[in-house]
Amino acid sequence: MSIKSRQLLWFFAFFLVFELNIYLSNDMIMPAMLGIVDEFRADEKFVPLSLSLYLLGGSSLQIFLGPLADTIGKRKLVLTGNTLFLLATLAVPFATSIEQFLAVRFIQGMGCCFIFVGYAMIHELFDDMAAVKLSSILSSTTILAPLAGPILGSAIISRLDWRYVFFLSALLALLSLLGLSKTMPRTAPTVTRLDLAAIVRSYAAIFSNGRFMFGMFTAGLATVPLTAWIGFSPIFVLQEMRASYATYIALQCVILSGFVLSSIAIQRLRQDFPLVHLLRLGGLVAAAGMLGAGAGRHHVDVFAACMFVYSIGFGLFNGALIRSAITASKESMTLTTAAMSLLYCIYLSAWLQLYNVLCQRFGYALETYALLNIPVIVVIAACLLLFTRGMAGGRESGVRLARH
Structure with a gap:
């Protein structure tokens, strides 16, 4: 392995720590949220609202960071984002009210907001199959975090105050900051100065690209059921069902592990496997799982098993859907991934x-x-059918994951 290849892999590893920590910080605190709202004498509605505001924060800067990444370089932005996250994480434990929290x-x-910059670098530095595989690994952090997060969070709050969750997250943020500062490639800016008119035209072209917008709408909607489960499950399981933390953790592991398994399966695909097959197969599996979960909603074990099936299907089509959507745009990859991240967070929060x-x-x-998930999966399935129909017969129908 060349020195350059080894450095790229270390960059990916530390970027993975950075992204995983961002999600882990949220998921470790979820088991403690009912206690936090009680401590601050707040309503239970603030449990999912905390997640929504976290996601909104993650959509607040992308359209500005995209042009800056092309002007000052991606490395500086990623390091700035890591530093901001570190400082904010250290500030959370000192909140004295739910509003401050x-x-x-x-x-x-x-x-x-800064994660998309790293994603853009990965799509630029690696070929199609490598990019899809690495993106699948990165995407799996959004599900791995809910698996590991409740376990770590429950272990911490069983012995220590909830604030130690954020102290651990700050330690991981420091690790990723030091690692990225050493291994992240120094890429030259693609433009020498900001051309606001050109930026506006580029964003206008991206947001007027029907295939990109439709793909991101579908991707955002498809993520909602699992994200909603993460946000609401403390109320469903710990409060309404009056179940134990062990039951809460077990349900998280069963429901969300399907995504991890499908991500592992994707790593074993041959280089020329068509994206359209992943989209169709994943959509079919996801629909079957979600409809089964709706039918078995009165039996927790049946519900959990069917949601496991949904997460498998979601994991199969999610990476391919995002890849197909962002490559539909011919604009700057940095601006396109900025738009992707913005739309993704807005859709999820809404x-x-x-x-x-x-x-x-x-x-x-x-x-x-x-029951809320049933009309959602119907729309998701219909959108995937329409999206893949657009891939049939044209040049994109044969978008295969070939090496460059």
Whole structure:
């Protein structure tokens, strides 16, 4: 292995730590959220709202960071984002009210804004199959974190104050900052100065690209059921079902491990495997799982098993869907991934708040959540069918994961 290849792999490893920590910081604190709202004498609605604000923070800077990445270089931005996340994480434990807690969590979420810069570098530095495989690994952190997060968080809060969750997260942030500063490639800026008119034209072209917008809408919507489960499950399981932390952790592991397994399976695909097959197969598996979860909503074991099937299907099509969407744009990869990250977070935050409003109306219960997912999966399946139909017959139908 060449020195350059080894450095790229170390860069990917430390970037993986950075991204994993951003999600882990949120998921480690979820088991403690009911205790936090009680400590601050707040309502249970703030449990999912904390997640929504964290995601909104993660959508607040992308469109500005995209042009800056092309002007000052991606390395500086990623290191800045890591530093911001580190400082905000250290500030969270000193909140004295739910308002302060949510405000600092919003700022902490801004660290998410810088992740797309690393994604852009990966798509630029690696060929199609390598990019899909590495993106799949990175995407799996969004599910690996909910698996490991509740276990670590429950272990911490069983012996220590919830604030130590953020001290651990700050330690990981320091590790990724030091590692990235040493291994992240120094890329030359692609433009010498900001051309605001050109930036506006590029963003206009990206946001007017029907295939990109449709793909990102579908990807954002498809992520909602699992993200909503992460945000609402402390209420469903710990409060409404009055189950133990062990049951809560077990449900998280069963439901979310399907995504990790499908990500591992994708790593074993041959180089010329068509993306369209992943999209169709994943959509079919996801639909079967989600409809089964709705039908079995009164039986927790059946519900969990069917949600496991959904997460497998989601893991199969998610990476291929995102890759197909961002490559539909011919604009700067940095600006395109910035737009992708912005849309992704906005869609997630909006849908989570809709779930929150409906749960306030009909009750924070597992049955309510399962029924809400049924129309969502119908729309997801229809969108995937339309998206893959656009890939059939044209040049993109044969988009195969070939080496360059």
